[in-house]
Amino acid sequence: MRLIYRQHAVRRMFERSISTDDVAAALADGRVIEDYPTDTPYPSCLWLGYSNGKPLHIVFADNQDDDERIVITVYRPDPVLWADDFATRKPS
Template identity: 80%
Template sequence: MKLIYRQHAVRRMFERRISTADVGAALASGRVIEDYPTDTPYPSCLWLGFAGNRPLHLVFADNPDDGERVIITVYEPDPALWLADLATRKNP
């Protein structure tokens, strides 16, 4: 599947020093932790993966008609917002 990076994702990756290689590693080593089935134009999800020891959250949507995975944003999960598994949100 071809990766397409939204402008927002590219900007955030630059600010956070996250490379396309980091994104690839996270996609290869992770799993979906939340689904957003009503997002448009395609359903999206939140993915937890790792680039080496660095945990990353990626939000992406798949466009199966064009064989594309659209990367919407990428960030390191904030321990103040996530439990130790980095997959479960803390209750507010």
């Protein structure tokens, strides 16, 4: 599956010093922690993976017809908002 980066993702990755290698590492070994089945034009999800031992959240959508994974945004989860597992949101 080919990775496509939205402009928003590229901008945020630059601002947050997250590389495409970081994204690839996190996508290679991680899991879906939230599904967004009603997103358009494609259902998307929130993925938790790790790069260099640091957690990384990636929101992406899969375009099955064109064999593309569209990266929408990427960020390091904030421990104030996420439990120690970085997969569970803390109550607000």
